[in-house]
Amino acid sequence: MKGVAVTAPGQAVIVRDIPVPEPGEYGALVRIRCCAYTGITDAGIGAERSEKDYPFIPGTGGVGAVTAVGRKVRYITKGDRFLSPLVPPSEKYGSDRGNFAAYGIVYDVKAMLEDGADIPVIPDGSCIPVHLPVSDSDAAMLPVIAAAISAARASEPGRNGKTAVAGSSVEAVIAKEFLSLLGEDAILVDDRLKRALRAGTGRSEISDGGESERLSEALRGSCDAVVDFSGKELSKSDVSFLLRDGGVIVPASGKKDYPGSFGAVPFTSEGPDGDSYRLAMTLVGEGFIVPSSYYSDIMPVEFIGECIRLGREGLISAAVLSI
Numbered sequence: 001m002k003g004v005a006v007t008a009p010g011q012a013v014i015v016r017d018i019p020v021p022e023p024g025e026y027g028a029l030v031r032i033r034c035c036a037y038t039g040i041t042d043a044g045i046g047a048e049r050s051e052k053d054y055p056f057i058p059g060t061g062g063v064g065a066v067t068a069v070g071r072k073v074r075y076i077t078k079g080d081r082f083l084s085p086l087v088p089p090s091e092k093y094g095s096d097r098g099n100f101a102a103y104g105i106v107y108d109v110k111a112m113l114e115d116g117a118d119i120p121v122i123p124d125g126s127c128i129p130v131h132l133p134v135s136d137s138d139a140a141m142l143p144v145i146a147a148a149i150s151a152a153r154a155s156e157p158g159r160n161g162k163t164a165v166a167g168s169s170v171e172a173v174i175a176k177e178f179l180s181l182l183g184e185d186a187i188l189v190d191d192r193l194k195r196a197l198r199a200g201t202g203r204s205e206i207s208d209g210g211e212s213e214r215l216s217e218a219l220r221g222s223c224d225a226v227v228d229f230s231g232k233e234l235s236k237s238d239v240s241f242l243l244r245d246g247g248v249i250v251p252a253s254g255k256k257d258y259p260g261s262f263g264a265v266p267f268t269s270e271g272p273d274g275d276s277y278r279l280a281m282t283l284v285g286e287g288f289i290v291p292s293s294y295y296s297d298i299m300p301v302e303f304i305g306e307c308i309r310l311g312r313e314g315l316i317s318a319a320v321l322s323i
Contacts, residue, residue: 002323003101004304005055005093010046012304018057019090023105025070026112030085032064035099036140036295037307038318039169039229040147045308055093060084060125061143062099062323063136066106072115073108081130082106083142086122097126100301102323124274132285137298137320141291142280144318148174149283150276151252155225157184162222164189164242167229170294170317171252175227181288189234193219201237221245227252295320 005015023029037059044058066080085104089095098104106127112119125146130139152175155163165176166189179186187193193215200216223242227250228234239249283289295318299307303321310316 001102002301003057003087003098004059004301006045006058007055009048010308012045012058012308014302014304015055015093018087018093018101020103021086021088021105023068023070025072026108026117027070027105028066028073028076028080028108029068030064030082030104030106031067032062032085032087032099032102032104032323033136034064034140034298034320034322035059035062035301036144036318036320037304037311038141038144038295039167039171039311040144042308042311053094056089057087057093057095057098057101059100060097061140062101062104063130063139064104070108072111072117074111076106076108081136081139083128083130083139084126086126097123100304100321100323125277128277132281134284134291137295138284138291140320141294141318142277142284144171144294145174145284145289145291146276146280147171147252149178149279151175151227151229151250152178152186153276154250155179155227156248157182157225161185161224161244161247162187163225163227164193164223165227165229166234166238167252168314168317169229172227172229173317174289174294175229175252177289178283181283187223189230197234197238197241201235201241216241223247225250294318298322 001018001020002016003018004012006012041059061084063083066076066078069076085106087095087098087101087104109119148171157179163179163184163186165172165186176186176188196212196215196219199212219242221244225248226239226242229252284291296316298320301321301323307319
């Protein structure tokens with residue numbers, strides 16, 4: 001079947017020899033129609049791995065419909081939609097959940113429990129039924145929304161000060177908007193605030209009539225939490241400048257070397273926690289978050305190389321690729 005394979009850090013190519021997975025008697029075959037490409041995907045494609053891990057199939061959050069079911073499946077029917085089906089590794093291709101592929105599988109766990117069958121390991125955030133009346137492309141954004149919510153929730157909202165959300169990715173924008181929905185005083189660390197941080201930490205002198213200096217003084221020690229999606233853009237000195245004593249940092253970009261941090265909470269191998277997925281479904285279903293406002297276009301998966309380039313140049317924040 002057709003899909004995307006990562007052959008080296010940052011190198012993704014179209015392949016057509018991925019084996020179609022065998023669902024087995026309790027499984028269902030899902031035709032994956034589309035998958036979102038965002039900062040989460042880019043981080044997975046660009047990460048340094050050992051040579052033996054290549055090639056692998058990237059992607060989380062593929063969306064599709066069931067086309068066939070195993071003989072013991074009772075609670076899944078043809079046409080049911082699922083988010084993040086499993087694409088198991090094959091002899092040739094590893095799989096980072098592997099949703100940039102044409103087919104995946106889901107399991108009828110309820111039937112397996114009733115029959116006492118062995119249940120395979122299913123990572124949190126995988127094989128989620130989609131009952132929302134939204135398009136496949138909007139549904140493909142749900143893992144991104146859930147990851148952003150997971151990061152925002154990990155910042156312990158409910159304190160008295162600000163929460164700063166750093167980064168230019170769509171995940172950062174959604175995390176900030178989610179905190180605002182909760183009534184939190186959340187700020188997005190945009191280019192203007194980055195200039196102020198550079199001035200406040202003495203890394204540069206900026207000629208803007210003193211605006212950056214005044215803003216930096218207002219930012220100094222003003223934040224109870226920093227949710228950092230920015231990768232290398234936000235330094236330790238920036239974080240220390242923003243945080244009050246006892247503040248927390250959620251290194252959502254995967255950095256773990258901040259003082260007072262507690263790991264890359266939203267981006268473990270299991271993905272966002274189940275509660276964040278349920279909350280994302282609720283917020284999308286009730287119209288508080290509109291997924292289509294976050295991605296730029298729907299395009300064929302053959303354009304994944306172009307997506308990588310446009311994303312890294314900051315020209316798009318997210319896209320949905322059809323498979």
